[in-house]
Amino acid sequence: MAVEKAKTINFMMDEMWKWKMMEEKFDNMLKLYDYHEIHLPILQNRSLIQQGITAFMQREEPDFISRQTLNINNNKNPENQLSLRPEGTISVLHRAATMYRKGDIFRYYYQGPMFHRNREGVAQESSQLGVELMGSSNILSENEIISLGIKLLNEVGFYDATLKLNSYGCENCRREFFKDVDIELRTNADRYCPNCLVELSANPFAATHCENKNCQHSLPANLNINNYLCAECKTKFEQLKKIQANLGNIYKVDPNLTKNFAYYNGTVFDFVVKNQDNELVVGGGGRYDYLSERLTGRKIPAIGFYLDLDLIFQLMKERNLFLMFDNDFSVYICTQSPNLEMMVLQIAQELHSQNIITILGTEENPDNNLKQAQAHKCDLMITLREENIREGKVLLYNLEHKEQSYIPLNRILDTVQVVRKTLKK
Ligand SMILES: [Zn+2]
Numbered sequence: 001m002a003v004e005k006a007k008t009i010n011f012m013m014d015e016m017w018k019w020k021m022m023e024e025k026f027d028n029m030l031k032l033y034d035y036h037e038i039h040l041p042i043l044q045n046r047s048l049i050q051q052g053i054t055a056f057m058q059r060e061e062p063d064f065i066s067r068q069t070l071n072i073n074n075n076k077n078p079e080n081q082l083s084l085r086p087e088g089t090i091s092v093l094h095r096a097a098t099m100y101r102k103g104d105i106f107r108y109y110y111q112g113p114m115f116h117r118n119r120e121g122v123a124q125e126s127s128q129l130g131v132e133l134m135g136s137s138n139i140l141s142e143n144e145i146i147s148l149g150i151k152l153l154n155e156v157g158f159y160d161a162t163l164k165l166n167s168y169g170c171e172n173c174r175r176e177f178f179k180d181v182d183i184e185l186r187t188n189a190d191r192y193c194p195n196c197l198v199e200l201s202a203n204p205f206a207a208t209h210c211e212n213k214n215c216q217h218s219l220p221a222n223l224n225i226n227n228y229l230c231a232e233c234k235t236k237f238e239q240l241k242k243i244q245a246n247l248g249n250i251y252k253v254d255p256n257l258t259k260n261f262a263y264y265n266g267t268v269f270d271f272v273v274k275n276q277d278n279e280l281v282v283g284g285g286g287r288y289d290y291l292s293e294r295l296t297g298r299k300i301p302a303i304g305f306y307l308d309l310d311l312i313f314q315l316m317k318e319r320n321l322f323l324m325f326d327n328d329f330s331v332y333i334c335t336q337s338p339n340l341e342m343m344v345l346q347i348a349q350e351l352h353s354q355n356i357i358t359i360l361g362t363e364e365n366p367d368n369n370l371k372q373a374q375a376h377k378c379d380l381m382i383t384l385r386e387e388n389i390r391e392g393k394v395l396l397y398n399l400e401h402k403e404q405s406y407i408p409l410n411r412i413l414d415t416v417q418v419v420r421k422t423l424k425k
């Protein structure tokens with residue numbers, strides 16, 4: 001398989017802790033909501049994937065969608081051909097369907113790389129968090145999932161996260177809408193480029209990203225699902241907006257909210273944060289009540305969302321949000337005399353056993369050791385010198401208060417713990 005130029009974040013060591021911290025914050029919040037982490041295979045059966053991502057498209061197996069997956073071409077038998085997963089919902093549904101009993105509610109999440117080819121055919125890798133709530137069509141489940149998404153973004157420091165909401169309607173209201181879309185695209189075919197014609201007729205909710213000057217790119221404004229919603233879908237959408245407003249989540253109704261998979265119905269949403277004057281979509285999702293029956297034969301109403309972890313990570317760095325969270329207490333320990341290395345290791349071991357982050361200094365020059373301790377944002381620096389050790393003491397430097405003192409060798413652990421408490425870490 002040729003991955004020509006994958007767009008992916010390459011981590012340096014000093015970034016890894018930040019990524020882990022972001023993941024940990026998400027994990028903790030998801031646990032509070034009783035969501036369970038699951039692992040999904042990266043290699044997936046190609047025909048199941050194709051069937052899933054083209055489900056409910058208005059044409060049979062649209063080619064342009066099939067071209068977007070990254071395929072492993074090592075098996076002649078189509079049954080055994082594999083693709084790198086482009087998303088997670090399809091395989092979660094297949095798994096859930098094998099154990100689902102009516103009345104069950106499954107709350108799952110997963111994270112990891114997803115793969116696709118962009119419009120130029122270039123292979124892309126992106127990291128996503130996927131969250132799914134399966135088994136409920138209740139309005140509460142919708143509000144739970146949407147509020148959870150906002151909560152996750154708040155948790156990593158995006159207090160400005162807002163929502164874009166729309167409704168794609170139920171089977172009944174969509175039927176009329178799709179019929180009129182079909183008429184529009186046939187009677188006014190000359191207003192669209194060939195790509196947009198294919199993409200919009202397969203999925204009227206898609207963003208075609210077309211730049212052709214002779215093409216109008218999207219359906220006319222009045223040809224919008226919002227004008228086709230049945231009474232029940234309208235009421236549900238009103239209820240959802242009311243609950244979200246009561247929860248204090250800021251939303252905008254966006255009648256042009258696009259989704260590239262056609263399997264969504266009812267409530268769809270995007271999570272948005274501001275970046276200078278732009279609004280950036282950092283995730284989104286919606287209901288997919290009909291997808292399970294189409295793929296697995298079992299009716300499982302469901303709703304879910306994804307978060308674009310690469311983009312969120314990038315924005316967290318730009319906004320210096322990691323500094324806010326970087327409050328781990330840590331100790332730097334070094335020696336200025338030869339033959340004391342063993343003692344340094346023993347003290348470090350003792351501190352580690354108390355769950356205190358301890359960094360071993362390897363510099364010979366005292367100034368360089370101090371620079372290292374500062375670079376690691378350590379709270380304390382312990383320096384061992386032969387003349388002090390002979391008197392049974394070590395040098396302790398408090399980097400925050402810029403104070404130094406000598407402490408007895410046998411009181412190192414106690415003293416460090418006391419400082420830690422005063423720093424409330
Ligand atoms: Zn409806």
Ligand SMILES: [Zn+2]
Pocket residue numbers: 192193194195196197208210211212215216217
């Ligand atoms: Zn076009």
